[in-house]
Amino acid sequence: AQTVTQSQPEMSVQEAETVTLSCTYDTSESDYYLFWYKQPPSRQMILVIRQEAYKQQNATENRFSVNFQKAAKSFSLKISDSQLGDAAMYFCALSGAGSYQLTFGKGTKLSVIP
Amino acid sequence: DAGVIQSPRHEVTEMGQEVTLRCKPISGHDYLFWYRQTMMRGLELLIYFNNNVPIDDSGMPEDRFSAKMPNASFSTLKIQPSEPRDSAVYFCASTQWGAGDTQYFGPGTRLTVL
Numbered sequence: 001a002q003t004v005t006q007s008q009p010e011m012s013v014q015e016a017e018t019v020t021l022s023c024t025y026d027t028s029e030s031d032y033y034l035f036w037y038k039q040p041p042s043r044q045m046i047l048v049i050r051q052e053a054y055k056q057q058n059a060t061e062n063r064f065s066v067n068f069q070k071a072a073k074s075f076s077l078k079i080s081d082s083q084l085g086d087a088a089m090y091f092c093a094l095s096g097a098g099s100y101q102l103t104f105g106k107g108t109k110l111s112v113i114p
Numbered sequence: 115d116a117g118v119i120q121s122p123r124h125e126v127t128e129m130g131q132e133v134t135l136r137c138k139p140i141s142g143h144d145y146l147f148w149y150r151q152t153m154m155r156g157l158e159l160l161i162y163f164n165n166n167v168p169i170d171d172s173g174m175p176e177d178r179f180s181a182k183m184p185n186a187s188f189s190t191l192k193i194q195p196s197e198p199r200d201s202a203v204y205f206c207a208s209t210q211w212g213a214g215d216t217q218y219f220g221p222g223t224r225l226t227v228l
Binding site: 035037045101105107 | 145147156157159162164170203205207209215216217218219221222224
């Protein structure tokens, strides 16, 4: 069984500042993928960033980057230069490579203060 | 390219009625997933298909739920009879082999059972 834990139910950040969302996980798989999905009020699930566990290098996508600590089973998301459009629920998710079964955390609600 | 398409976007029905949710995956994707999202349980995988064949339906809550995929471009999730506790947002997602387990979600169907 695999688990994903997001310990911050809610967070807030000032516009243009940087915020980090935390995620820890547990899996018995040796190869797996980690994801951050964003769910704005429209409820559409949008892929933000993806990390392959066998890659040492942290993934980045424009203003979004991750800090992947494999030994600690930690996968945090950093949002730089926060924008009003970043306000949403953010979900951390995990799947064993080739299993195609995503396990989601409970989510972190991010508010952006103008 | 069009994303995953779901219909209807909203469904309100009365307890005991049959409900059918529909999904069209991204063209060329050979995996299709049905998820349910509730406040209490978060995002749960109900069932997934590979090449139109159900692979794992262990998340289907009970016999009132059934899912089919008659062809590569269409899937249904049926609830018969519906109950108030089935009220949730139902997502369909798809991916293709070799995409690194990245799933692309539809906009979801918000189901309310009165």
